[in-house]
Each structure stands twice: as C-alpha cells, then as structure tokens.
Amino acid sequence: MAKRKTRHVVGQRLTGVAFLLVPALLIWLSIAIYNKQFTDVTKVTLRTGTAGHEMHPLADVKVRGVVVGEVRSIKADGAGAKLELALKPGMTDRVPSDVQARLLPTTVFGARFVSLVPPPGSAGTPIADGDVISEDRSQNAVELSEVLNHTMDILDTIQPAKLSATLNAMSRALEGRGDQIGRNFEQLDAFLTKLNPEVPALTRNLEELAKFSQNAADAAPDLLQALTDFTVTSRTLVDQRLALASLYDAVSGSSADLTDFLNANSGNIIALATESRGSLDLLRRYAPAAPCTFRTFTDFVPKMNKVLGKGTDEHGVHGMVVSIPNKGRYLPGKDRPRYDGGDGPHCPSVPYLASGNGVRVLPAGGVPGKGGAAGSGLGPANSSSENDLVNELAGPSLDEVPEELPDWSSVLVGPIYRGTEVTVK
Structure with a gap:
C-alpha cells in the first residue's frame, strides 16, 4: 500500500x-x-481460522524460542486469515516443511507472535518458498488457545480498582513473612526431594490403579445385574417374611426339644458310644474285607442263578440227590455246629454247586484222601470232615482246589446235602 x-x-x-x-x-x-523489500527471504503462507486482535504485521516468527522471521502481511480471505511470513534464508534449514503454527501471546497483555512447532521426530525436507503452513489443531494447542482466550475474557471483566485492592491486601498479608515463606519452600523442597525417588513406584501404582479401575468398569454390568437379582431375592424374602418367621419359631422349638432330649439322654448316648466301641473295633478290623466280600457275592449271583435253573424250565438245584438212611436223632456234642473261623479279615471264594462236564462219584462214607471208613459217618454237622466233603463237591464247579476253599462252606450249603446221597455231574 x-x-x-x-x-x-x-x-x-x-x-x-x-x-x-x-x-x-x-x-x-x-x-x-x-519494509525489507530488498532483503532476501523465504516467503510462506500461514492459514488460520483467526489471527486475533493482537496479531500485527512485523510480529516475530519463532521456532523453539528462536526468531526465524517475521509476519509481513495479514489478510482475510472469507474462510479465515492468511498471514504472509518472511523467514530468514539462513534459518530455513531448521524449519521442516511439515511444521505447524500456533498464535501465542508474548505476555498476558502483550501482542501475539507466530510459534512454529515441528512434529515430534520430524525429519522432513526444509521448508521452501511458497509453502503453505496450517495452524496446529492438536488437543494441546486447542486447550492452550482456549485457556488464553478465557484469560483474556477474565482480564476484560476484572475491575482495576478491585484488582488493586486485592493486590494490596496480598502485599500486606505477605509483608514481614519472607523468612516464614522461605522456610516453607525449604520444607517443600525437602519433601519433594524425598518424594522424587518414590515417583516411579507411585507411577506404577497409578498404572495398576488404572488397570483395576478398567477391570472394575468391565465387571460393573455383571455386578449391577447381581445387585438386580439380589433385589428380587430380597423382595421374595420380604414377601415370605411370615413364613420365615414361622420357620424360625419351628426351628427354635425343635432346637429346644433337641436340647431337652440331649440333656435327658446324655448319659445314655455316652454309654451307647462306650458300649459300641467293641463292635466298632470289630467292624474296623473286618472293614478292609468288605468291598471284596460284596464283590464276591456279586460274582456269585449269576453262577448261583445258573445252578438254580434260572432261564430254564427246570427250576431248583441242578444235582442228583440220593437218599441215605436217617442218621438218627440229634446228639449233643456230636451234631453241634462248630465255627472254626477267626482267622481275621479275608476274601475267599463263596462255594456253590454248578453242573459240570464229566461225572465223579465220591466213595461212600468218607472224603477222598482222608481215610474215612464206610459207614463211619462224617462226624458232627459243620465239622472238619463235613466241610472237607462240601469243599470237594464245590471245588470242581469253581475250578478251585478244595483245600483252598474256606472253612465255613458247610454252613452255607451243608443243609442241602445232610441226610441225602449226592452224585455230582
């Protein structure tokens, strides 16, 4: 112009x-x-939304606080402001082409200048004549601009008289307290010196707190749903409070009755426990044999079913029974059963009768290999001789040696054969 x-x-x-x-x-x-029209400069254009009232031509252009040029002109183009910047030729090597600009005030009340901010880690080519620079729109730049704008609004609304009175009051309050304020700053410095080594740990704690907060936020829907479900449960308890009260009364009454029963029978309970000790010791002694014994009974059932004719038209014991003369009346001491057990817990096979291949007839009046004479009998019921005979009868069907069968076989199947003559097939 x-x-x-x-x-x-x-x-x-x-x-x-x-x-x-x-x-x-x-x-x-x-x-x-x-106007420096004869100075050799690199001219670039800065486009911004607004230049502000405190931006004037010849304002400084800085990079990291170093003046690298000045504003030559400010024009409005309808979409914002266009600033023509003149950069010193010797400084352009320090300014990358992807630099962005911020319009900052020199002081709170001072004029603005253009601050060129290179992106972090920028290694672009140096800026050249005719390049266009855009305004920094990052979050930090926007927040800084808002703070400065609000500061200007505050300064515009401050009444000078009240500001002067406030500053005078602060001056009188601080007057003569320099030593005390100095000591406070020294204590603060000592505190910060001790705090500095703990800053990494504090940072880690804050990071862990952030993770915990995130986990809590993720679990919040489930927690809220659980609380919602709990309200349903609480409502149900409220609706059933009369029934619950009746239940509590009944439980209280039952507890009182149980207390009376225990008080009245405490001696009997103690005596029962004392008297049961012998039986419990015996059960404890034979407990290891219980699983095997029950398993033997389980294996015995299908074989005994076969002996008794299950699944056939001939039910009963499959064997040949021949009657022999009656042995006479019962003679005490001779026919009295004897139980020669007591050898501790064991798990023998249970004897039973089963049909087999081949026919074997026992000698009359004795057990093979025992030397019994004909007509001499087998002795009393459940005697060793009778048990040996029963084992001889059961051994072939079990594929076992008769001597390995238990001593109580005659107790189980002896009554079937007493008074009869048996031929085993």
Missing part, C-alpha cells in the same frame, strides 16, 4: 515538479528498506 502510494506521489511529482523527483525517490527507498 505504501509502495503504491509512493508511486502515485512520484507520478504526480513527475507531472508537476521534476526537481522533487530525487527527494521522492529517497523517501520511497527509505520506506522500502524499512
């Missing part, structure tokens, strides 16, 4: 007064030098 004005003035002078040409040229040259 000054240049056009100068040219206009020079034209008028040329047409009117020739001798004023030289002074006019000197004036124009002075203005051009002031």
